[in-house]
Amino acid sequence: MDSNQKNVLHGSFRARTRVIPDYSDDPPVAPGAVLGFFTYHSDTEESDLEILTYDPTTNIRYSNQSDEDTETGNTIPGASTDAVLPNNKVWTDWHDHRLDWFDGMSRWYIDDELALEKTKNVPTKPSGLILNLWSDGGEWSGNMTVGAEVIAGFEWVEMVFNISGTNPSKRDQAACNVGCNVDGVQEVGVPEVAFDSMSSDSTSDDSTNDDSTNADSTNADSTSNDSTSSNSLSSGSSAMVAGGVVDQVAAVVVVQVLAFWALFFFGSN
Numbered sequence: 001m002d003s004n005q006k007n008v009l010h011g012s013f014r015a016r017t018r019v020i021p022d023y024s025d026d027p028p029v030a031p032g033a034v035l036g037f038f039t040y041h042s043d044t045e046e047s048d049l050e051i052l053t054y055d056p057t058t059n060i061r062y063s064n065q066s067d068e069d070t071e072t073g074n075t076i077p078g079a080s081t082d083a084v085l086p087n088n089k090v091w092t093d094w095h096d097h098r099l100d101w102f103d104g105m106s107r108w109y110i111d112d113e114l115a116l117e118k119t120k121n122v123p124t125k126p127s128g129l130i131l132n133l134w135s136d137g138g139e140w141s142g143n144m145t146v147g148a149e150v151i152a153g154f155e156w157v158e159m160v161f162n163i164s165g166t167n168p169s170k171r172d173q174a175a176c177n178v179g180c181n182v183d184g185v186q187e188v189g190v191p192e193v194a195f196d197s198m199s200s201d202s203t204s205d206d207s208t209n210d211d212s213t214n215a216d217s218t219n220a221d222s223t224s225n226d227s228t229s230s231n232s233l234s235s236g237s238s239a240m241v242a243g244g245v246v247d248q249v250a251a252v253v254v255v256q257v258l259a260f261w262a263l264f265f266f267g268s269n
Contacts, residue, residue, distance in 0.1 A: 003129040003159065011161025013039065013129055014098045014182075016189055019051060020151045021092045029053050029092065032144030033135040035152045039101060041125040047106050049099055053150055054142040057090035059083065062108045064121035078120035086113055094155065096188060126164045131157065156189035158182050 015037055021028035031054035038048040046065035055061075063080035089095060089110060098109035107117040133152050137143040144150075160182055180191035 001131045005159070005161070005163070006128045007126040007163045008039065008128060008159070008161045009126045009164035010101050010103060011159060012098060012100045013037070013161075014096060014158045015131070016094060016096050016155040018094045018153055019053060019091055020153050022151075029057070030144055030148035030150050032137070032142040032148070033133060033150035034141045035091075035150075036130065036132045036134070037097060037099070038130055039099070039123060039127040040130050041123060041127040045123045045125040045127065047099055047101055047123055049097055049108060051091045052141070055082070057092050058085050058088065060085055060091060060110075060115075062106075062116050062118070064106055064118055064123065066121065076121065078118065081116055081118070083108075083116050085110060086115060094153075129159055158189065158191070 017035070017037070019029055019035060033053045035051040035053075036048065038046055038050070040046050044066040048061065048063045048065065050061040050063075052059075052061060060083050061080065062083055065079070067076050067079035068074070069076055085091070096109075096111050098112070100107040100109070101123065104122050105117060105119055106122050108115045131154070133150065135141050135144045135150070179193070179195045181194045182191050185192045
């Protein structure tokens, strides 16, 4: 799943997600898949949060790309970290994952607790946000057993960000009319309206507040020309599936104002 907004330059990206175990299988999560949540401009302008299902369930990968020297093939020190989640947390449980992208700094959080920060290879180019679940049998993902599958669930996804220039997307560029708060809300993952310029009785303290976001009132993944914007993709739930072998390849995506569901099937050799 790829965000419509491609001109994001710095922001906070958040998702409540987990890899769903099947305790009737051994192991409960099949090794060989990668769950990714990351900003992306190119292979050398990218901040990653990745769960590798062959890793221990306590471990998560945080990186700023590129993490490899293209001339020598050596790993670039400080660009990538195989981190252990704090307080015995595991990625098979529901957690709020967060990536904050600043000028010269990347920070990763879990359940509002700082897990790691990096100053190495911090992206500098306008980007989009990608969520994916994949397996290709390669060195990074590992090889899934034929017939195996991995399922990931998402309860919600939020983006709070600045933009740079026009959005290269072909979608409508209409300005947003509604501003929302995503921090200090009653229910995490459910933005609250801070102002509505279409409403005669609306009020607003400051539409460019760090915790204030802009969202189109009729389209959850609309674009904006304002300096601080948000796409709240979901207050419902979704699932992604990566399978070793499936009878057919299918991709179904439905995006609504309040919820989205996504089901992805990926085959591997």
